[in-house]
Amino acid sequence: MDLSRFKACAEAYGADRRRWPAREHALYDRFAGTPEGAASLAEAERTDRFLEGFEVAGLDEALAETISNLPSSPRRGAGAAGGVVRRRFWLPAAAFAASAILGFAIGFAQVRDDGNADFVTQLLLGPESIREIGL
Numbered sequence: 001m002d003l004s005r006f007k008a009c010a011e012a013y014g015a016d017r018r019r020w021p022a023r024e025h026a027l028y029d030r031f032a033g034t035p036e037g038a039a040s041l042a043e044a045e046r047t048d049r050f051l052e053g054f055e056v057a058g059l060d061e062a063l064a065e066t067i068s069n070l071p072s073s074p075r076r077g078a079g080a081a082g083g084v085v086r087r088r089f090w091l092p093a094a095a096f097a098a099s100a101i102l103g104f105a106i107g108f109a110q111v112r113d114d115g116n117a118d119f120v121t122q123l124l125l126g127p128e129s130i131r132e133i134g135l
Helices: 003-013 022-031 035-052 061-068 081-110 119-125 127-133
Strands: none
Touching (some): 003 022, 003 035
């Protein structure tokens, strides 16, 4: 049991001992009377009063009706689940295609035709690879 644990509990549960879990009551009793503990509880009390000042807004009947009329999401294995899989597949596929095209364009931009090898071989192997194999 240490002061840092007490401060963490005061931030989480507030200044009122009744809100703390029963297993933490001994910690509360030990540090509540110390100056550091009292400062932590005072800060927690300010936070408690701030949060208690908020009021829950009333239920918006139109919003509740709209939400209740929404279709439920399809379960896996159901007939409509194939549409969900297709919608999730296109984004990674498009990202892969874009990265492949970008990689090809960057690689193509680095190829120089120095006249020692034909252009297609140089394009596929790269200029350094062609020199290594002696073409």
